[in-house]
Amino acid sequence: MEITDKVLKEISELAALKIKEEEKVELKFFLKEVLSYFEKIKSIESKKLPALVSPLKPPLCLRSDKVLDFPDKDKLLEQASKKQGALIKTPPSI
Amino acid sequence: MDFFSLCSLQKKLQSSEVSPKEVFDFYLKRIEKYNPCLNAFISWKKIPSFKKKGRLAGIPIGVKDLFCTKDLRTTAGSKGLEQYLPPYTATAVEKLEQEGAIIIGKCNNDEFGMGSTGEHSYFGASKNPWNEKHSPGGSSSGSASAVSARLCPASLGTDTGGSVRLPANYCHLVGLKPTYGRVSRYGMIAYASSLDQAGIFTHTVEDSALLLDVMSGFDSKDSTSLKTKPPYFQKNLSSEIKNKTLAYFDLEPFKNEMNPEIVSAYQKALKLLEQRGCCLIEKKIPFLDYGISAYYLISTSEASSNLSRYDGIRYGKQSLKSSQSLQEFYSLNRLDFFGKEVRRRILIGTFSLSSGYYEDYFHKACQVRYLIKQAFDEIFSSCEAIISPVSKNTAPLLNSKKTEGKNLSFYLNDIFTVFANLIGSPALSLPCSFSKDKLPIGLQLIGPALGEQKILNVALALEEDLNIFEKSPEKYK
Known part of the structure; x- marks a missing residue:
């Protein structure tokens, strides 16, 4: 499993994580080592097997899609570093 | 007191x-x-x-x-x-x-x-x-x-x-x-x-x-x-x-890695259980070579999704560095937010969920998880613990x-x-x-x-x- 600069750049963009220049070599080595080890599971024959995403039987039941009022909006807003009225403010982006 | x-x-x-x-x-x-x-x-x-x-x-x-x-x-x-x-x-x-x-x-x-x-x-x-x-x-x-x-x-x-x-x-x-x-x-x-x-x-x-x-x-x-x-x-x-x-795991695969004092303590505990009248059966750890891989692929994939909410807007502080796009803004915030190990695991998880790798990594890990569950269910059909x-x-x-x-x-x-x-x-x-x-x-x-x-x-x-x-x-x- 080879981790090139291109692969690292693509993953970091998908993950929305900036990679420091000085960490690139170490990260590539880490990803290569760990993912190469994890590749072991490819050797298991699994064509007709189901994927177990939850140990529960039956798996996850979804809540109904209803908008509910949150009782403490003010407490949430208190923690925003910048706000305007009932809105959290972010810097303008190009 | x-x-x-x-x-x-x-x-x-x-x-x-x-x-x-x-x-x-x-x-x-x-x-x-x-x-x-x-x-x-x-x-x-x-x-x-x-x-x-x-x-x-x-x-x-x-x-x-x-x-x-x-x-x-x-x-x-x-x-x-x-x-x-x-x-x-x-x-x-x-x-x-x-x-x-x-x-x-x-x-x-x-x-x-x-x-x-x-x-x-x-x-x-x-x-x-x-x-x-x-x-x-x-x-x-x-x-x-x-x-x-x-x-x-x-x-x-x-x-x-x-x-x-x-x-x-x-x-x-x-x-x-x-x-x-x-x-x-x-x-x-x-x-x-x-x-x-x-x-x-x-x-x-x-x-x-x-x-x-x-x-x-x-x-x-x-x-x-x-x-x-x-x-x-x-x-x-x-x-x-x-x-x-009671079933107990065979430690033979670990013979060169285990601390011998831990092996000795384990064997002493097994003897105590026998003295209590328990019936002990030896079992091999199912899918021993694949458990860690399945666990880390699943956990890091789920983590990459769960931690995507930490964008510096709803939680945490916003980076003081200037950014040219919203994507870069998020990336800079998250770089400040997380330590090294968290960033490493998010990257593994993102990789294993990404197009071209999803089938071979995350999906495969979930299938291996199914096999592991089946194997343990079989062990538990013949023992309490x-x-x-x-x-x-x-x-x-x-x-x-x-x-x-x-x-x-x-x-x-x-x-x-x-x-x-x-x-x-x-x-x-x-x-x-x-x-x-x-x-x-x-x-x-x-x-x-x-x-x-x-x-x-x-x-x-x-x-x-x-x-x-x-x-x-x-x-x-």
């Missing part, structure tokens, strides 16, 4: 031999005296409110800083959440408070539960009270350190791949991970949603059963909460395990320079603990012995789904026979 177990403290409070204020002051003084050295707590209360009624009335309990608490900041061991004050309290914690428990403080942990030594906390590593040069284990490092040093009689942790059982093993404690869904995850900051479960640290098996009684039960706010009514674990505790069939060591070695040394770059070897240390999370089974670590250099050695019991009573009963029998649970680190007696 000399408390040890939570149950004995409960009796003293109920008989008014001591008052809740005396108990609280006792533990507060110990925290203020010993926490600067141990770094077990990130924050703690100085002024409690005492609720008169309840099974846990007046009992102080520590809570891992991954549980939201309305009146105490919740950091998840992360720089990004350093000043975060949740607007609500986690259900598991609320249940303790409804029974009169006092949440004395928030315990240190590896950032977002990612780590097994406590060294990945933004607030610095906790120390092992048995030897302060050693790690207490992780990720519930502070929770284990606090109970072991008697800064509180019990604490909560979270267990995604062994993060309760491993620290309990290193700190001479009982560490219980219930069946997935037994305890509500509402208010528990998510790492890997299909693997996470709240766990308990105590000195004795009975204490663990009492807290499990309080915390278990359906919660409509957690869609993965089990509707099955839990039994009364404490009331049904019994060390009568004669004629029970499985016995195994918790780790290959005793508590590792604390030294971040030596641990950097050794991620894979640390990941492989989880080999005995990850299976219980993959299959959703209850599992427990209990004190078993000590090494020559006086570091604790534990033993693990894994039960079938909803089988907490089975493993608690076997654990109680071993606790009686081993009779070492009352030992404390010399400095913290």
Whole structure:
């Protein structure tokens, strides 16, 4: 499993994580080592097997899609570093 | 004033031999005296409110800083959440408070539960009270350190791949991970949603059963909460395990890696169980070579999704560096937010979910998980519980320079603990012995789904026979 600069750049963009220049070599080595080890599971024959995403039987039941009022909006807003009225403010982006 | 177990403290409070204020002051003084050295707590209360009624009335309990608490900041061991004050309290914690428990403080942990030594906390590593040069284990490092040093009689942790059982093993404690869904995850900051479960640290098996009684039960706010009514674990505790069939794992694959003192302690425990009239059958660990891979691919993939919410807008601070796009803005915020280990795991998870790799990594890991579950179900069809060591070695040394770059070897240390999370089974670590250099050695019991009573009963029998649970680190007696 080879981790090139291109692969690292693509993953970091998908993950929305900036990679420091000085960490690139170490990260590539880490990803290569760990993912190469994890590749072991490819050797298991699994064509007709189901994927177990939850140990529960039956798996996850979804809540109904209803908008509910949150009782403490003010407490949430208190923690925003910048706000305007009932809105959290972010810097303008190009 | 000399408390040890939570149950004995409960009796003293109920008989008014001591008052809740005396108990609280006792533990507060110990925290203020010993926490600067141990770094077990990130924050703690100085002024409690005492609720008169309840099974846990007046009992102080520590809570891992991954549980939201309305009146105490919740950091998840992360720089990004350093000043975060949740607007609500986690259900598991609320249940303790409804029974009169006092949440004395928030315990240190590896950032977002990612780590097994406590060294990945933004607030610095906790120390092992048995030897302060050693790690207490992780990720519930502070929770284990606090109970072991008697800064509180019990604490909560979270267990995604062994993060309760491993620290309990290193700190001479009982560490219980219930069946997935037994305890509500509402208010528990998510790492890997299909693997996470709240766990308990105590000195004795009975204490663990009492807290499990309080915390278990359906919660409509957690869609993965089990509707099955839990039994009364404490009331049904019994060390009568004669004629029970127990499986134990063959350690041959690890013969060159295991600490021989751990092997010896394991074999001694098996003999004690035979003397109790149990029938022991040897089993090989199913899919031994694939468990770690399946666990880390699933957990990091789920983590990459769960942690995507930390964008510097809804949580954390915004970076002061200028950005050219919203994407770059998020990326810079998240770079500041997370430590190295969290960023590494997010990258693995993102990779294994990405187009072109999803089938071979995440999806394959879920299929392997299905096979592992089938194999364990077959083992449990012929036994009550499985016995195994918790780790290959005793508590590792604390030294971040030596641990950097050794991620894979640390990941492989989880080999005995990850299976219980993959299959959703209850599992427990209990004190078993000590090494020559006086570091604790534990033993693990894994039960079938909803089988907490089975493993608690076997654990109680071993606790009686081993009779070492009352030992404390010399400095913290």
